[in-house]
Amino acid sequence: MSDVTALAAQFATDHESGNLLVLPTVWDTWSASVAAEAGFKGLTIGSHPVADAIGSSDGENMDFADYLDVVKKITSSVDLPVSADVESGYGLDPAELINRLLEAGAVGANIEDVVHKEGDRVREAQEHADYIAAARAAADAAGVDFVINGRTDAVRLGTAVFADPEAEAIKRIQLLQEAGARSVYPVALKTEEQVARMVEAVSIPVNVTAHPVDGHGAGDLAALKVLGVRRVSFGPTWQKWLGATSAEQLKHWV
Numbered sequence: 663m664s665d666v667t668a669l670a671a672q673f674a675t676d677h678e679s680g681n682l683l684v685l686p687t688v689w690d691t692w693s694a695s696v697a698a699e700a701g702f703k704g705l706t707i708g709s710h711p712v713a714d715a716i717g718s719s720d721g722e723n724m725d726f727a728d729y730l731d732v733v734k735k736i737t738s739s740v741d742l743p744v745s746a747d748v749e750s751g752y753g754l755d756p757a758e759l760i761n762r763l764l765e766a767g768a769v770g771a772n773i774e775d776v777v778h779k780e781g782d783r784v785r786e787a788q789e790h791a792d793y794i795a796a797a798r799a800a801a802d803a804a805g806v807d808f809v810i811n812g813r814t815d816a817v818r819l820g821t822a823v824f825a826d827p828e829a830e831a832i833k834r835i836q837l838l839q840e841a842g843a844r845s846v847y848p849v850a851l852k853t854e855e856q857v858a859r860m861v862e863a864v865s866i867p868v869n870v871t872a873h874p875v876d877g878h879g880a881g882d883l884a885a886l887k888v889l890g891v892r893r894v895s896f897g898p899t900w901q902k903w904l905g906a907t908s909a910e911q912l913k914h915w916v
Contacts, residue, residue, distance in 0.1 A: 667806055670769035673704055673743035674807035677844050677867055682887045686874070687747075687896040689715045690732065691739040704743040706772070707733055711901040722778040726752045730766045737767030745770030745809060750777045750785070756796035760808065764801075770809035772847060773797065775816075775834065784815070784823060787830070791837035798842030811845045811869055811893070812838030818850035828856060832863045839864045845893050852879040857889050867892035873899040 676683055685704050686697040689711035697705055710720040712732050718724045737744045746768040751759050763771055775790040777783045785793070794812050801808030816824055816831040824830040835846035847869040848860050857880045860868045870886065872878040872894050880889060 666764055666767060666769060669743045670807045670809070673745070673769050673809050674844060676703055676743070677809055677893070680892070682883070682892050682894065683867070684883070684894045685745065687711060687898070687900060688736060689901055691735050693901070694736045694740050694744075698740045698742055702742070704745065704770075705736070705740065706770075706895045707736055707744060707746045707768075708896075708898055708901075709747040709749050710898040714898070714901065720749075721782075722749045722752050726754070726762075730762060733763070733768055734766040743769045743809075745772065745811060747772040750774050750779070751793065753779045756793055757800035757803075760797050760800040761804065764804060764806060764808070769806070770811060770844075771797075772811045772813050774813035774847075774849075776819075784819065787834045787837055790814070790834065791841040794838050794843050795841040809844045810842065811847050812841070812843035813847035813849060813869075814838070815849055817848055817856065828859060832859065835860065835864050835868075839866050845869050854880040854885075854889060856880075857886070857891060861890035869893040869895060871895060871897040871899070873903065875903060 684702060685706045686702055687706045687708040688694040688697055689708060694705055712729060713720045713724055733746045746763060748771050751773060773794060775785040777785060794810055797810055814831050814834040816834055817827045820827050831848040835848055838846050845867040846864055851857050851870055857870060868891055870878055870891050874896055878886060880886060
C-alpha cells in the first residue's frame with residue numbers, strides 16, 4: 663500500500679497545484695508505456711477503450727474482475743499515478759469499489775451518474791453526491807489521498823432529460839465538490855462558453871475530453887489553459903485515432 667499511498671499523494675498534489683494536467687487515456691500496458699515515455703505526469707484508464715481491446719463493450723458490460731486485471735497490469739507497468747474509469751461503480755458499494763481499486767494499484771477514479779446496470783438510469787444529483795461522499799470516506803479510512811473525478815452526463819443527455827442541461831451540470835459538479843471529489847468531469851462540453859461556465863462554478867479542476875490531434879471544441883491546449891481548465895483526458899479518442907490511421911495506412915498492403 664505504500665507505493666499506492668505515495669502515488670496518490672503525488673496525484674492529489676498535482677490536482678491542487680493549479681497547473682493543467684494532461685492525463686492520456688490508456689487501455690493496456692503498451693499504450694501506458696507509450697504515454698509514460700512521452701513524459702506525462704499521470705494516466706487515466708478508459709472503460710470504453712479497454713472494453714474494445716478485450717472484445718467487450720462499454721456500459722458496465724465487462725466483468726469487473728477482468729477490468730481490474732487490466733488495471734493492475736497497467737499500474738504495475740508504469741511508475742506513475744493511474745486513475746481508472748469505473749463508470750457508475752459496477753453496482754458495487756462505494757467502500758468495496760475503492761478498496762478493490764486500491765488493491766489494483768489505482769489512485770483515482772472517474773465515477774459517473776448514469777447507472778448502466780439499471781437500464782441507464784440517471785442518479786439524482788444528491789444520490790450521486792452521496793455515492794461520491796461514501797467513496798471519499800472509504801479512501802480516507804484507508805489513509806489514501808485518492809483522487810475522485812466526479813462525472814456527470816447532464817450536458818450529454820441534453821434537454822431530453824433535463825430542462826437546462828448546463829445548469830443541471832453546474833448543480834451536480836458543485837455537489838460533487840462538496841462531497842469530496844478532487845476534480846469534476848461534466849462530459850460533452852463543446853464550446854468556450856460551456857467550459858468557462860463549468861470552470862467558474864467550482865474551485866477544483868474541471869476535466870474536459872480532448873482529441874490528441876484535433877484538440878477540443880474550445881481550442882487547443884493553450885486555449886484550454888487560458889479558460890482555466892486544469893485536467894484533460896482523451897476518452898476513447900486516442901485509441902480510435904490510432905485505429906483509423908492504422909487502417910488507412912494498412913490499405914496500401916491489401
